[in-house]
Amino acid sequence: MLTCRELFEFLADYADGELEPAERERFEEHMAVCPHCVEYLDTYRKTIELAAASRQPQDSIPDDVPEDLIRAILASRGPKAGPD
Amino acid sequence: MQPIDEVVLIERLRAGDDAAYEAVVRQHVGAMLAVARRILGQDADAEDAVQEAFVQSFRKIDSFRGQSRLKTWLHRITVNVALMMLRSNRACPAVSIEEYLPQWLDDGHRASANLGWCDPGLVSVEKEETRAIVREMIDSLPDDYREVVVLRDVQQLDTKETAIVLGVGVAVVKTRLHRARAALRGLISTRFGGFAGC
Numbered sequence: 001m002l003t004c005r006e007l008f009e010f011l012a013d014y015a016d017g018e019l020e021p022a023e024r025e026r027f028e029e030h031m032a033v034c035p036h037c038v039e040y041l042d043t044y045r046k047t048i049e050l051a052a053a054s055r056q057p058q059d060s061i062p063d064d065v066p067e068d069l070i071r072a073i074l075a076s077r078g079p080k081a082g083p084d
Numbered sequence: 085m086q087p088i089d090e091v092v093l094i095e096r097l098r099a100g101d102d103a104a105y106e107a108v109v110r111q112h113v114g115a116m117l118a119v120a121r122r123i124l125g126q127d128a129d130a131e132d133a134v135q136e137a138f139v140q141s142f143r144k145i146d147s148f149r150g151q152s153r154l155k156t157w158l159h160r161i162t163v164n165v166a167l168m169m170l171r172s173n174r175a176c177p178a179v180s181i182e183e184y185l186p187q188w189l190d191d192g193h194r195a196s197a198n199l200g201w202c203d204p205g206l207v208s209v210e211k212e213e214t215r216a217i218v219r220e221m222i223d224s225l226p227d228d229y230r231e232v233v234v235l236r237d238v239q240q241l242d243t244k245e246t247a248i249v250l251g252v253g254v255a256v257v258k259t260r261l262h263r264a265r266a267a268l269r270g271l272i273s274t275r276f277g278g279f280a281g282c
Binding site for chain 1: 105106109110113114117118121122125131134135138139142186188191192193194197201209214215218219222233237238240243258261262265266268269272273
């Protein structure tokens with residue numbers, strides 16, 4: 001059976017649903033008997049959720065882009081570089 | 085393959101057509117601003133990043149090969165500009181992530197019990213205060229780790245796209261991401277967690 005340390009190395013792939021079936025089986029075999037790893041996985045997943053939420057509510061495309069910004073962009077257009 | 089209209093638009097851009105440039109800016113500025121805000125957070129920095137991304141895009145328009153959509157190309161330039169600004173704008177010294185990773189005994193068991201998150205309500209994603217604290221924690225990670233969390237978990241690029249943006253291999257992205265998440269989890273536990281086993 002995997003040790004807690006070995007299981008730790010599989011956590012990201014497990015949380016992202018990227019473990020191969022055989023590895024997933026070994027992972028879940030350990031989780032069935034280790035409350036510490038169950039608790040760690042729960043809080044690891046919660047961490048991913050918190051990271052994803054950390055930049056909200058700025059995630060959607062703004063429909064009120066400042067006109068000043070657009071003017072500044074149009075004014076700051078520099079010369080084109082030549083082709084590579 | 086690009087739609088015909090986009091091909092024409094790009095040809096006009098290459099010819100220095102002001103109206104075409106304005107059309108591209110107005111069409112894409114909102115999406116680019118959203119991307120920059122996700123990476124940089126602050127409005128002023130995000131706006132600077134978008135402005136610089138447009139300047140770079142126009143300067144390099146002759147090197148745009150049309151293998152991707154214009155939107156994808158602009159997105160990638162915006163991400164790169166925002167990441168460069170993120171590196172140069174660090175507000176506080178980076179934490180040492182080793183301190184926040186689990187420690188192990190020789191037999192592979194934990195050296196100490198996890199710091200539990202006693203009250204999950206304290207770390208609710210619904211709370212703006214929590215989100216602000218997590219933003220600060222992400223910003224306190226060393227650059228290599230902060231970037232991978234921002235691209236994968238905040239920006240929600242997939243592993244391969246993240247590897248392309250950062251110019252590293254997929255395996256490196258996976259390793260950094262895992263360590264960054266574990267360190268972030270440790271930082272959150274230190275702030276919000278209780279005693280071991282709660």
